[in-house]
Amino acid sequence: MISFLLRRLWQFVIVVIGVITIVFLLQHLSGDPTNLLLPIDSPAEVRTELRHQLGLDQPLVVQYFKFLGDVAQGNLGTSYRFRQPALELVLERFPATLLLAGAALLLSLLVALPLGILAAVYRNSWIDTLATGISLVGQAAPVYWIGLLFILLFSVQLHWLPTMGGGSLAALIMPATTLALYSIARIMRLTRSAMLDVLHQDYIRMARAKGLSEPLVLIKHALRNAAIPIVTIIGLQFGGLLGGAVITETVFAWPGVGRLAVNAVSQRDFPIVQAATVVIAVAFSLINLVVDLLYAFLNPRVRLE
Amino acid sequence: MLRMLASIDTKAAVGFGLVAIVALCAILAPWISPYDPNAQDLLNSVAPPAWVSHGGAAGHLLGTDRLGQDVLSRIIYGSRVSLVAAFAAVIASGAIGILLGLVAGYFGGWVATSIMRLVDIMLAIPFILIALVFMTVSGPSLTNLVIAFAIARWVQFTRIAYGLVLELREREFISACITFGVSKFDILFRHILINIAGPLLVVATLELGFVILIEAGLSFLGLGTPPEIPSWGGMLQEGRALINVAWWLTTFPGIAIMLTVVGFNFIGDWLRDSFDPRTDIGRSLADPMVGSER
Numbered sequence: 001m002i003s004f005l006l007r008r009l010w011q012f013v014i015v016v017i018g019v020i021t022i023v024f025l026l027q028h029l030s031g032d033p034t035n036l037l038l039p040i041d042s043p044a045e046v047r048t049e050l051r052h053q054l055g056l057d058q059p060l061v062v063q064y065f066k067f068l069g070d071v072a073q074g075n076l077g078t079s080y081r082f083r084q085p086a087l088e089l090v091l092e093r094f095p096a097t098l099l100l101a102g103a104a105l106l107l108s109l110l111v112a113l114p115l116g117i118l119a120a121v122y123r124n125s126w127i128d129t130l131a132t133g134i135s136l137v138g139q140a141a142p143v144y145w146i147g148l149l150f151i152l153l154f155s156v157q158l159h160w161l162p163t164m165g166g167g168s169l170a171a172l173i174m175p176a177t178t179l180a181l182y183s184i185a186r187i188m189r190l191t192r193s194a195m196l197d198v199l200h201q202d203y204i205r206m207a208r209a210k211g212l213s214e215p216l217v218l219i220k221h222a223l224r225n226a227a228i229p230i231v232t233i234i235g236l237q238f239g240g241l242l243g244g245a246v247i248t249e250t251v252f253a254w255p256g257v258g259r260l261a262v263n264a265v266s267q268r269d270f271p272i273v274q275a276a277t278v279v280i281a282v283a284f285s286l287i288n289l290v291v292d293l294l295y296a297f298l299n300p301r302v303r304l305e
Numbered sequence: 306m307l308r309m310l311a312s313i314d315t316k317a318a319v320g321f322g323l324v325a326i327v328a329l330c331a332i333l334a335p336w337i338s339p340y341d342p343n344a345q346d347l348l349n350s351v352a353p354p355a356w357v358s359h360g361g362a363a364g365h366l367l368g369t370d371r372l373g374q375d376v377l378s379r380i381i382y383g384s385r386v387s388l389v390a391a392f393a394a395v396i397a398s399g400a401i402g403i404l405l406g407l408v409a410g411y412f413g414g415w416v417a418t419s420i421m422r423l424v425d426i427m428l429a430i431p432f433i434l435i436a437l438v439f440m441t442v443s444g445p446s447l448t449n450l451v452i453a454f455a456i457a458r459w460v461q462f463t464r465i466a467y468g469l470v471l472e473l474r475e476r477e478f479i480s481a482c483i484t485f486g487v488s489k490f491d492i493l494f495r496h497i498l499i500n501i502a503g504p505l506l507v508v509a510t511l512e513l514g515f516v517i518l519i520e521a522g523l524s525f526l527g528l529g530t531p532p533e534i535p536s537w538g539g540m541l542q543e544g545r546a547l548i549n550v551a552w553w554l555t556t557f558p559g560i561a562i563m564l565t566v567v568g569f570n571f572i573g574d575w576l577r578d579s580f581d582p583r584t585d586i587g588r589s590l591a592d593p594m595v596g597s598e599r
Contacts, residue, residue: 011425014422014426015425015426015429018422018423018425018426018429019426019429019430021426022426022427022430022435023438026435026438026439026442026456027438027442136567136570137563139566139570140514140518140563140566140567140570141559141562141563141566142518142521142522142525142541142559142562142563142566143522144522144525144541145541145555145558145559145562145563148541148544148545148548148555148559149555149556149559151548152548152552152555152556156548156549156552239429239431240431242431243431243432243433243434244431244433246431246433246434246437247433247522247525247526250526251545261434261437262437262526264441265437265440265441265526265528266527268441270441270442273437273438273441274438276434276437277430277434277435277437277438280430280431280434281429281430281431281434284429284430284431285429288429
């Protein structure tokens with residue numbers, strides 16, 4: 001177990017360094033960063049001067065290691081607009097994003113797991129049809145559009161919920177539901193098929209033959225064995241939710257990292273976009289790490305591979 | 306091929322039908338759209354659809370937007386952006402991804418380790434953020450959008466291609482090729498690629514739907530195509546500003562996006578079922594979108 005843990009931690013470190021490298025490359029391969037800072041018609045001398053100030057006239061490798069060193073010290077640049085450290089600004093808003101993604105994940109599990117199990121147990125019944133319908137819409141409808149329809153219905157027509165902003169439980173309902181829809185579709189589909197696989201196994205027949213009650217058979221014998229793929233996809237979905245939050249936050253003006261990043265794009269405030277990407281990617285890798293460890297705990301065979 | 310055509314079920318037929326309608330709209334846009342999509346008619350701005358009992362604007366089946374532009378015409382023209390972006394992005398990311406998957410699977414060793422490690426890293430960054438970073442630096446345009454997709458989405462193809470090649474590499478006919486001195490290039494492209502083309506087509510089809518969804522999302526955020534080119538995501542962005550007064554501006558472009566994506570997903574599902582799900586190939590495809598996000 002210890003060696004598995006160490007190996008997995010090492011992989012995590014590699015992924016984090018990789019993410020930072022990719023952000024660095026994207027910044028440098030897609031044009032001259034001084035374009036972001038200066039008006040298009042600024043004279044060449046000013047441009048050269050700025051390049052020198054920012055160290056952009058040094059070899060790429062030198063710049064790269066300087067960048068790595070900065071990031072290791074928690075320095076991801078200063079926001080052009082706010083004149084504050086970008087990382088600080090992003091971390092300030094990170095709890096709001098985490099709250100939104102967490103609420104969406106909780107909601108997905110509450111809806112998707114029971115519905116997926118029921119759809120598998122009562123295959124081809126109306127529950128199964130309902131589940132299929134939800135997963136169809138959830139996977140094909142754009143989240144931002146569903147969000148707009150929610151606003152149209154619950155805010156504009158019915159005046160039940162506030163259109164935007166954070167802070168209250170009521171304000172969380174619509175963004176979390178919107179964001180959850182896609183995960184509900186994915187987790188439900190997978191739960192259904194994993195349960196269908198398991199329900200045909202001999203040990204389920206055996207459990208029933210022993211006279212165990214049906215809920216006990218389903219939860220203790222079937223769900224526990226179907227859990228491994230489900231846990232994996234839940235981890236992946238949480239990362240997806242962090243990414244999906246970028247658009248959802250914009251629709252509902254939710255004060256999180258995503259909205260900060262999108263606004264920063266339109267103001268060409270690169271350090272903010274960069275810090276947001278690194279923070280979310282690191283959070284996502286961290287979640288994957290936890291999922292993998294959980295996975296190893298659930299399935300002892302994984303540890304030995 | 307004939308066997309596959311014979312296996313088309315209702316779902317697949319609906320999928321093909323939907324995609325055909327969108328494709329026809331894109332190709333025939335100048336002839337079938339009732340108005341020029343950019344023609345402004347300020348006297349008729351934000352007019353509800355013609356069939357709405359209160360104040361529906363005659364001649365505008367789906368109403369008009371803030372500048373009095375016909376919503377139906379803009380939806381018809383918008384299909385062009387969606388399809389062009391989707392096909393260009395999938396061809397670009399597919400070419401990169403399949404090549405890397407072939408190379409990693411066939412050569413193994415440190416080549417495979419480095420390529421697959423890169424895949425892990427790319428999968429750790431939500432796609433939308435890669436697009437944000439890239440678009441901030443290079444500016445929003447359709448070309449940059451396609452490049453952003455190519456940079457980020459190749460991993461989906463590499464993952465599947467790699468697994469398939471690993472499995473094929475051990476088969477007798479490949480060993481036979483090696484024994485007979487067939488060149489590596491020929492083995493990779495004439496023997497292996499052809500045998501994994503089917504499953505890769507499934508990935509490509511599902512990716513088409515995904516790209517359409519995300520392209521519209523980026524245009525919605527103002528990071529896609531410029532406003533003078535009608536696009537579904539751009540229309541939604543405009544609709545959002547007028548959501549209190551004009552429901553039709555948000556409703557119809559969204560329906561267009563959803564139906565197109567449903568079309569591609571149905572075709573993808575059908576293709577996937579056509580490859581026997583009990584084989585390893587079928588199983589590795591069972592959930593090709595795992596790890597992708599929106």
